[in-house]
Amino acid sequence: MPKDFRATTLERAIGRQLAGWRNERELSLAEAGQRVGFSSAKLSMMENAVQPSAPVDVMALGYVYKVPTPQWQAVVLRAQYAEHARTRALNNEPNFDPAADFTNLVFEATSLRVFTTDLVPAVFQLGGYTNAAMLTDDPVRIARLTMVREAWSARLGDKDPLTVQAVFPEAVLRQVVGGPRVMKAQLLHLMEVSEHPTVSLQVVPRAAGAYPAMGSPFTLLEFPHRQHNDVAYLETFIKGEYFEEPGLTEQCAQRFTGLQQLALGTGESLELIAEAAAEL
Structure with missing residues (x-):
């Protein structure tokens, strides 16, 4: 994660969605992290958009939380879009104006x-x-x-x-x-x-x-x-x-x-x- 990371509104929305999934299942950060194999610190940073949510991590959480497939797939697509946009910005690729x-x-x-x-x-x-x-x-x-x-x-x-x-x-x-x-x-x-x-x-x-x-x-x-x-x-x-x-x-x-x-x-x-x- 770059030191100057600043979450976009899309990345913050993804984090809220991940937190919502966990809260719906009444799991603590430690319990959820243990199930998916993440540290509670990593999961907290994803939910609060302190670090980007990788599409593969979103997919893993959707699977572990037993979220209906269309729902977690939609969030994975958003995470992929956010990841692509960030890579493009870091590489200074010109944007269409x-x-x-x-x-x-x-x-x-x-x-x-x-x-x-x-x-x-x-x-x-x-x-x-x-x-x-x-x-x-x-x-x-x-x-x-x-x-x-x-x-x-x-x-x-x-x-x-x-x-x-x-x-x-x-x-x-x-x-x-x-x-x-x-x-x-x-x-x-x-x-x-x-x-x-x-x-x-x-x-x-x-x-x-x-x-x-x-x-x-x-x-x-x-x-x-x-x-x-x-x-x-x-x-x-x-x-x-x-x-x-x-x-x-x-x-x-x-x-x-x-x-x-x-x-x-x-x-x-x-x-x-x-x-x-x-x-x-």
Whole structure:
């Protein structure tokens, strides 16, 4: 075990599971360790995630505790995943970065369904708005957002242009990012892009109250090839993440449909955008 070992949340969950198995059988650390051939100290360190739980050790505990096979096999798979991730990190293997890759998916997609909670969708942001929103302290993220906007612009002239459906709450229009001049330019730009036949903008009015996916922005991408599943993209200021399991992307699609049903229509949304711009 490396001296600088720090357990991941997955490894801590595995430790809790091992302790749960033992407690269910009302065994002390000494009794359980004697049955499996471990010292009580080793078993304690595994349960408290003070050291990694090797898959073979998890398998041995599952067998000794007479845990149903599917249950201990599932924990062994988690231990294998944790072991692989730790080895990769120790070897400094490069990790795939969805935030850096996202622009490529924008180029490849046939449609984007975008829900934002506090900012104008990245594909429609002007440079001044992006700089102000990022407080100019994150040049890498600013560059990535710029690339996303440019990717959408480049697709406008395609034979099969990218379709963008965007939904966001009214608060996005009222938050004066970058000052009145920058914000007014951004709102006027939204009005301009809404004229494209491949763009749909809908605003959730303040009077709507709670709405689906509240506080959880996401982008759902669809692709032309049958072999390519839909992808949901979520991003914070720390990192971006892809979700590709059909069940999860379907949840996003359902939330988006609910948002569209609750939001104002495109015409009423445009009027609200124009109203917000006129007030600046």
